[in-house]
Amino acid sequence: MTAKGNGGFSKSRKSKTTAASATGSTGATTNPGAGPSSEISRRQFLSHSSGAALTAGAAALVGSQPGFVRAAAAAKPFRVAMLLPSFDQRRWKAADGAFFLKRAKELGMDPLPLQSSNNDPILQASQIENLLNQNIDGLVLVAVNVDAAVASVRKANDAGVPVVAHNYIIPNVKLCGVSARDGVELGRYLGKILLDAAPKGNWVVNKGDEGTDIARLKAEGGLEMIQAQIDNGDIKIVSDQWMRAWSGDLSRKQMEQALIATNNEVAAVLSYCDCQAYGIIEALRAQGLNGKVPVTGEDGEPEMLKLVLQGDAMVTAWTKFDEMGTRSAELIYECLAKEPSKAPDRVDNGAGEVPWYKAAIENITKDGQGYKAKSVAQFAEENPWWVTKDELGL
Amino acid sequence: MTIESQGRVAAPVESAADTVGEQRSRFRDRLATVPVEQLRALSLVGVLLVIWIIFQILTDGLFLSPRNLTTLSVQVAMTAILAAGIVMIMAQGYIDLSIGSAVAFTGMVATLVIDPTRGLGWTTDPVAIIAITLLSGLAIGAWQGFWVAWMRVPAFIATLASLLALRGAALTVTGGSTTSHHGTLSFLAADFVPAHWTALAILALVLLFALVKHRDWRARVAVSKGVSFLAHVGLPVAVLAIFGIGASLVAFSYRGAPLPVVILGIVVAVVTFVMSRMSFGRRLYAIGGNPAAARYAGVNIEWHCFLVFAFMGVLYGVAGLILVSRIGVAVPTAGTGLELTVIAAAVIGGTSLFGGMGTAVGAVIGALLLESLNNGMGLMNVESSFQLIVNGMVLLVAVYFDIRGRKRT
Numbered sequence: 166m167t168a169k170g171n172g173g174f175s176k177s178r179k180s181k182t183t184a185a186s187a188t189g190s191t192g193a194t195t196n197p198g199a200g201p202s203s204e205i206s207r208r209q210f211l212s213h214s215s216g217a218a219l220t221a222g223a224a225a226l227v228g229s230q231p232g233f234v235r236a237a238a239a240a241k242p243f244r245v246a247m248l249l250p251s252f253d254q255r256r257w258k259a260a261d262g263a264f265f266l267k268r269a270k271e272l273g274m275d276p277l278p279l280q281s282s283n284n285d286p287i288l289q290a291s292q293i294e295n296l297l298n299q300n301i302d303g304l305v306l307v308a309v310n311v312d313a314a315v316a317s318v319r320k321a322n323d324a325g326v327p328v329v330a331h332n333y334i335i336p337n338v339k340l341c342g343v344s345a346r347d348g349v350e351l352g353r354y355l356g357k358i359l360l361d362a363a364p365k366g367n368w369v370v371n372k373g374d375e376g377t378d379i380a381r382l383k384a385e386g387g388l389e390m391i392q393a394q395i396d397n398g399d400i401k402i403v404s405d406q407w408m409r410a411w412s413g414d415l416s417r418k419q420m421e422q423a424l425i426a427t428n429n430e431v432a433a434v435l436s437y438c439d440c441q442a443y444g445i446i447e448a449l450r451a452q453g454l455n456g457k458v459p460v461t462g463e464d465g466e467p468e469m470l471k472l473v474l475q476g477d478a479m480v481t482a483w484t485k486f487d488e489m490g491t492r493s494a495e496l497i498y499e500c501l502a503k504e505p506s507k508a509p510d511r512v513d514n515g516a517g518e519v520p521w522y523k524a525a526i527e528n529i530t531k532d533g534q535g536y537k538a539k540s541v542a543q544f545a546e547e548n549p550w551w552v553t554k555d556e557l558g559l
Numbered sequence: 560m561t562i563e564s565q566g567r568v569a570a571p572v573e574s575a576a577d578t579v580g581e582q583r584s585r586f587r588d589r590l591a592t593v594p595v596e597q598l599r600a601l602s603l604v605g606v607l608l609v610i611w612i613i614f615q616i617l618t619d620g621l622f623l624s625p626r627n628l629t630t631l632s633v634q635v636a637m638t639a640i641l642a643a644g645i646v647m648i649m650a651q652g653y654i655d656l657s658i659g660s661a662v663a664f665t666g667m668v669a670t671l672v673i674d675p676t677r678g679l680g681w682t683t684d685p686v687a688i689i690a691i692t693l694l695s696g697l698a699i700g701a702w703q704g705f706w707v708a709w710m711r712v713p714a715f716i717a718t719l720a721s722l723l724a725l726r727g728a729a730l731t732v733t734g735g736s737t738t739s740h741h742g743t744l745s746f747l748a749a750d751f752v753p754a755h756w757t758a759l760a761i762l763a764l765v766l767l768f769a770l771v772k773h774r775d776w777r778a779r780v781a782v783s784k785g786v787s788f789l790a791h792v793g794l795p796v797a798v799l800a801i802f803g804i805g806a807s808l809v810a811f812s813y814r815g816a817p818l819p820v821v822i823l824g825i826v827v828a829v830v831t832f833v834m835s836r837m838s839f840g841r842r843l844y845a846i847g848g849n850p851a852a853a854r855y856a857g858v859n860i861e862w863h864c865f866l867v868f869a870f871m872g873v874l875y876g877v878a879g880l881i882l883v884s885r886i887g888v889a890v891p892t893a894g895t896g897l898e899l900t901v902i903a904a905a906v907i908g909g910t911s912l913f914g915g916m917g918t919a920v921g922a923v924i925g926a927l928l929l930e931s932l933n934n935g936m937g938l939m940n941v942e943s944s945f946q947l948i949v950n951g952m953v954l955l956v957a958v959y960f961d962i963r964g965r966k967r968t
Contacts, residue, residue, distance in 0.1 A: 252735055253735055256735075375943070409943070414885060414886055426940070444887075447887045450887075
């Protein structure tokens with residue numbers, strides 16, 4: 166399921182450099198569409214504002230240390246909470262949330278019930294205040310909007326409550342851990358596997374909601390993979406659109422128009438969301454082209470997996486949301502128990518290096534063929550909590 | 560000039576323009592007897608034709624190809640059906656903000672009835688599924704009508720509550736999952752009515768329209784002089800006939816008439832009949848124009864309000880079925896913001912936000928105008944953000960002209 170919240174930066178780049186210097190270069194990759202210019206200006210704005218934010222934050226950080234002591238000294242189990250952006254997508258409750266709760270209990274912590282912020286950054290800010298008033302020891306936060314979350318994280322730090330950023334990196338404020346995926350990498354996975362299937366011809370690019378960072382990151386990664394082919398003329402992008410509210414109906418319309426404009430000469434469709442790929446496949450079906458034109462998607466939704474099995478869709482990309490939830494529980498535990506982190510990577514979010522667990526990505530295809538792909542059957546076997554082989558008729 | 564909001568029963572006009580010159584004033588008088596909404600619909604058709612011709616040139620003849628026109632007609636069907644329905648609500652001065660959520664909800668009901676793993680798996684019989692879906696829509700509409708009519712909750716709030724609650728309900732029931740109808744309902748979006756049947760139906764429609772118009776005209780001539788045959792009968796019938804011939808040609812040269820468009824035709828015919836021929840519909844305008852006066856005149860406002868919301872509910876079901884058949888699955892977040900497109904279409908088509916005015920035909924043309932812009936720009940691969948700007952500006956300009964036109968009358 167595609168994350169619709171606002172937030173998440175180009176993490177691979179971020180890890181090499183500080184936020185302030187990265188801000189100018191992150192959006193530099195060419196990207197036709199309105200993405201790059203607005204992205205850069207937003208990030209440049211961030212880099213300017215971060216100076217002031219850091220100074221203000223520094224004072225707050227000093228005060229945050231005693232809180233760790235309090236939590237560690239308590240004999241009671243750590244009270245931790247996870248705040249999700251919405252329950253709009255199955256992943257939040259069934260994957261990220263469920264596995265966080267499971268691991269937290271295994272580690273002897275006392276997790277509060279999952280809460281959703283209804284995609285509303287203002288609601289999320291007051292929810293965090295309420296959680297702080299309930300004397301939680303640690304918070305795992307999926308920011309609805311990463312910039313808006315900065316103030317809340319600072320407030321938590323002031324109260325001595327460490328914060329793990331889940332799914333999106335929250336910039337320029339002290340975090341105790343990050344469990345997130347790399348949106349650009351996700352785009353690369355889809356771009357690469359589709360390029361191998363259709364190295365030449367007319368491509369349709371079906372992007373997510375332009376108002377969300379994750380849509381822009383995925384689009385950036387996908388484009389990166391095919392830029393050389395676009396430049397040398399092997400690939401012609403005949404339609405390239407952002408889809409408001411990740412709409413499947415709009416996606417069907419985009420596909421219908423692209424098929425009319427090219428007289429059905431479309432070689433491949435690079436779609437970044439299962440929710441949109443459904444509409445595209447139906448548009449192809451109306452012209453008897455389903456299964457003949459490779460279509461990508463992302464989220465590993467059961468209905469999409471069925472289409473992959475039928476051959477109507479080529480691939481759906483999957484992020485290990487379950488592991489993300491598990492690692493967030495471990496990261497927050499390490500912070501509270503003052504243990505050194507076992508996370509393999511470090512990322513600089515602009516306020517220092519933070520332990521980073523980077524969630525694994527994989528492509529799922531019918532028989533496991535293609536770039537970093539595994540078969541639907543194997544996927545279902547490994548993730549029975551998400552979809553069973555029975556359900557897929559395997 | 561004094562013209563009642565609904566023109567048709569308007570008294571002959573004593574125009575101040577009489578002094579300007581006999582010839583001109585006579586023409587004006589005659590024009591003034593033409594229903595305002597008919598004039599507006601005609602001018603809207605003119606704007607639509609201009610847009611179509613511009614796109615025809617910009618897309619090197621792709622836009623007016625039979626295939627694209629057929630595609631366009633299906634693309635607009637769902638919005639247009641809802642726009643035709645909301646006219647009945649807006650004519651009374653109410654509003655409906657629940658459309659997007661309600662359509663997503665009914666679509667979800669349709670798939671849950673079928674789906675054995677995530678849903679109930681009751682039946683795979685299309686007739687039963689359609690009946691259950693329409694009933695679920697009816698229930699939502701009746702619920703809203705109840706709160707607006709008898710509980711006196713403003714429609715804005717009652718339907719806003721549904722907008723939130725139904726979205727939440729869809730998410731709770733599915734846990735955020737996508738559910739599928741496994742092709743059971745695909746025929747709704749994929750099937751076509753053969754071209755010869757389409758042409759016959761259109762011919763019958765044009766004849767019926769001409770008959771009705773002619774009867775109206777005769778009735779008017781009986782009470783006042785100077786009622787132009789050309790303006791009252793000739794022009795509207797000619798426009799409809801040309802449109803009908805065009806539609807028939809498109810049907811013959813592609814695959815026929817798509818099922819969603821046939822459904823749209825039925826909905827528009829029903830709403831138009833009710834609104835212009837039945838006293839029930841005429842009272843809706845009276846309620847919107849002046850609720851107090853309508854009440855003194857003995858109109859049961861509550862009952863009218865309830866019935867109209869309930870009818871709109873059935874249309875949620877119709878739209879939900881078309882939506883899931885078009886994308887193959889029900890996504891709980893589908894239809895986000897749909898209500899605003901529908902309201903925009905109705906307003907562009909001459910429906911007043913304050914009640915008392917509006918026709919289903921106008922609303923459908925409004926929807927067609929918005930969808931034509933998206934369709935044409937999609938053919939040209941214009942950036943999506945730019946499409947939004949164009950849609951916004953068209954809405955603004957259309958409503959501006961609407962208000963200006965109303966002041967003059």
